[in-house]
Amino acid sequence: MDTLRNEARTALMQRRSSLRGLLRLTLTEAGGQGSRREPDLVDEAGEKRAERVQARLSEREERELRDIDDALVRIEQGRFGHCSRCGGAIGRHRLRAIPEARHCMACSEQVGR
Secondary structure (H helix, E strand, C coil), X not given: CHHHHHHXXXXXXXXHHHHHHHHHHHHHHHHXXXXXXXXXXXXXXXXXXXXXXXXXXXXXXXXXXXXXXXXXXXXHHCCCCECCCCCCECCHHHHHHCCCCCCCHHHHHHHCC
């Protein structure tokens, strides 16, 4: 289990770093979208749509960051690999695929996530 825990920690730290960089880039781009010409209706509609897409991505990425941080806490506290709902083992294959998983397969299907 120590090897799995170390693999998970490494994968989670890499994904967290990647997501933080992506969020910084998204925020930078959103803040610097000034244009030198007067925008027309098509430009405005496209910008509004892009802003909505960026907001959805940011929300999803922020949720994923919270899940990753929670998983890192579980690793440090020795609770990694145990379902937060039933307390059973999550399973090596699931943890290798989704190291931030907090539920076993059975509970995941019931919880819907």
